[in-house]
Amino acid sequence: MSESKLVSLVKRDDIPSIRTIEVNGVEHWLGHVKDFTKHEGLTEFLPKDNRISMAWVRLEAGEQLDEHIHPVESMILICEGGASTLGDVETDMGAGDALLVPPGRPHGFIGAEPTGFWGLSLQFDSRGLYEDIADPWATFHEDENYELKHADTIVDKLFQKNEIFKDRFDKHRLFALVNKGLLTDSETRNRFLDCFQVWSNHFQKMVFNRYLTSADGAHLELAWDHLIEEFGHNMDLAASRDSSARIFDPVLEATSSWFCSILNRLSDMQKLVLIHLVVEASATVFYKHVAPVMSQTQHARHFHEHDDGDHEHVKMGYDFVRRQTPSLHEAEGLLEIQEQGWSMLMSVMSRIADLVVYGSERQSNSNAAQATKQPAAELES
Ligand SMILES: [Fe+2]
Ligand SMILES: [Fe+2]
Structure with a gap:
């Protein structure tokens, strides 16, 4: 009994925020980025082979995250408030809207009046964009490598x-x-x-x-x-x-x-x-x-x-x-x-x-499944 874990609550405020990021010597404003891996309880709860990275992101009204690109797919879901977008798509977003950003495509955000927004930033391949602060996966407009330069030959x-x-x-x-x-x-x-x-x-x-x-x-x-x-x-x-x-x-x-x-x-x-x-x-x-x-x-x-x-x-x-x-x-x-x-x-x-x-997990899981799932299989039949 004492082994089993109880339901627990993680307050958004309890996840530490990254406020700025330095890329190629230039500091960029992020507003708030609260990467889930920076919270002990969340890290412990999420499966070890979890491939989805999650972070709360926030910009206040009028704050801007400059246009930038990432080397991997990224999805931003607006949860509260609103934003206008920069880059490939210039539009307004509200709660429930999702911006789908393929690798290498420019995008940015401005927090909308009156409250800005809270959103969830998701990546699907093991590592969050700002999970490793020493190696952020973002390139901003003024950086080299931002886009294919004109190629003469x-x-x-x-x-x-x-x-x-x-x-x-x-x-x-x-x-x-x-x-x-x-x-x-x-x-x-x-x-x-x-x-x-x-x-x-x-x-x-x-x-x-x-x-x-x-x-x-x-x-x-x-x-x-x-x-x-x-x-x-x-x-x-x-x-x-x-x-x-x-x-x-x-x-x-x-x-x-x-x-x-x-x-x-x-x-x-x-x-x-x-x-x-x-x-x-x-x-x-x-x-x-x-x-x-x-x-x-x-x-x-x-x-x-x-x-x-x-x-x-x-x-x-x-x-x-x-x-x-x-x-x-x-x-x-x-x-x-x-x-x-x-x-x-x-x-x-x-x-x-x-x-x-x-x-090896697949192997041990299938053994475990045979040992424990018997009753469920009987129910289905
Ligand atoms: Fe981004
Ligand atoms: Fe070689």
Whole structure:
């Protein structure tokens, strides 16, 4: 009896407020942002694998949150009072209205007369926009990266878009979870490494296949230089592990193997974009988040080497692309494979996150369900 928890009330006033945020050295007024993770009782109550981030937001009448963008989807529900919006949509909002903001789309708010508003800000992928005050996920109008600058050449456009994709990848749920301590216990870390091994094996195949299928001299040379640097890294990773499980997950398999198989249909330039601009650039982000967690384990060497090496592998690609002047027709193919590659990588990482977070729970939940849900099943029948 004493074990069971009682109903509890959390007053909005009891959640601490962030009032301003500093982005690139400039301070911006937020009004009130009351992130649910800043309240102990709420944090304890919400499930550990909760993906929805919630924060109360408030602007008084006449207060303004300047136009800005986020790297992830965001929804603002007005609960009391009213607001007028800035950015893509300039309109008035009242209680019950929801503003749906896709990644990268400008929006802002002014508190309406007479009382301003209270609203709920929701994100759907593990981390709130201002949850980590040292790394706010907002970019304001005067900042660099706010929008695609005018690109003089196709190569410029390719590079600019790559920064945007890379930034979105950096905000991936998997890394938000890793930074919150997902990999601190060894069992979870092992499950993560089992999944990562699948990706690492397919990565090797991709690098080999690129060498096998490159036609032109300069491309072949680059493919070789890259191959000898990457050769056997997946085996090293496997060898650094005492125990590992061979995972076959259809989604992880399909998304990871896509990279090797698609190469057969790509031009040498497309291969280069996919491998260096997309996959290697993603690896720099991946290792940035994951290497610190692994630094105290026997896998430290693999993760440390990549942290340095992959920056060089990105540079290889950028230097090569910079010397090219692709035709308009060729450019379409490059931008297309860039977008597809980043989107497949997001899916690989999402699947890894799901397998790590839910993998074992699903198993133990289904056991528990069989043990405890019997009476309910009888009732239904
Ligand atoms: Fe916002
Ligand atoms: Fe690399």
